[in-house]
Amino acid sequence: MKFSVGRIQLGADIIGKCTGISVRFDGGPVDLYAGGYPEPLEIYLGNRATTITVDYVEWTVEAVDQILTDQYVDVVLLGSAYDEERGLAGLTLQRCKAVSWELTSTQDGVVTYRLELRKSKAS
Numbered sequence: 001m002k003f004s005v006g007r008i009q010l011g012a013d014i015i016g017k018c019t020g021i022s023v024r025f026d027g028g029p030v031d032l033y034a035g036g037y038p039e040p041l042e043i044y045l046g047n048r049a050t051t052i053t054v055d056y057v058e059w060t061v062e063a064v065d066q067i068l069t070d071q072y073v074d075v076v077l078l079g080s081a082y083d084e085e086r087g088l089a090g091l092t093l094q095r096c097k098a099v100s101w102e103l104t105s106t107q108d109g110v111v112t113y114r115l116e117l118r119k120s121k122a123s
Contacts, residue, residue, distance in 0.1 A: 003077040006090065008057065010073050015064075018115075020055030021077055023093070050119035052096060057112045064112070068098035075117060095120040 001023045008016035027045030034041050052075055061067065078090040096117040103112050 001077075006054075006075060006077045008073050008075055010067060010071055013061075015061045015067060015073070016057040016059050018054045018057050018075075021075075022053045023077065024051045024053070025049075026051065048121075050093065052093060052117040052119070054115040054117075055113065057115050059109065059111065064103070068101060072097055072120065073117070093119050 003021040003023070004019065006018040006021045007014050008018060025048070027048040030044045030046040031040035032042040032044070067073070072095045075093045075096050076090050077093065096119050099116050099118050101112050101115045105111075
């Protein structure tokens with residue numbers, strides 16, 4: 001799934017505004033064979049993971065490295081620019097943890113490109 005814009009939240013606080021978000025659901029197939037049949041009787045998805053990749057994040061807080069390393073964050077995905085009057089609240093992926101990121105410094109703040117997060121199964 002692809003989303004144009006979104007935001008990263010720590011609790012109720014918005015800590016980053018995102019563009020270019022991709023969500024990938026991975027699962028390794030597990031085949032169950034029985035009775036000498038050449039094809040599996042059942043196929044299950046094992047080792048499931050949800051990976052969120054963000055092309056660009058503009059951070060609104062300091063100490064981004066510490067937050068990404070130590071905290072679970074929520075990723076709010078929006079189909080278009082957020083507008084409360086139109087009711088585009090978006091989809092929220094809760095308890096996500098950053099697994100890799102690339103930071104770049106600019107004159108007016110710290111930004112990051114290619115942030116990758118993984119969603120925790122526990123809620």
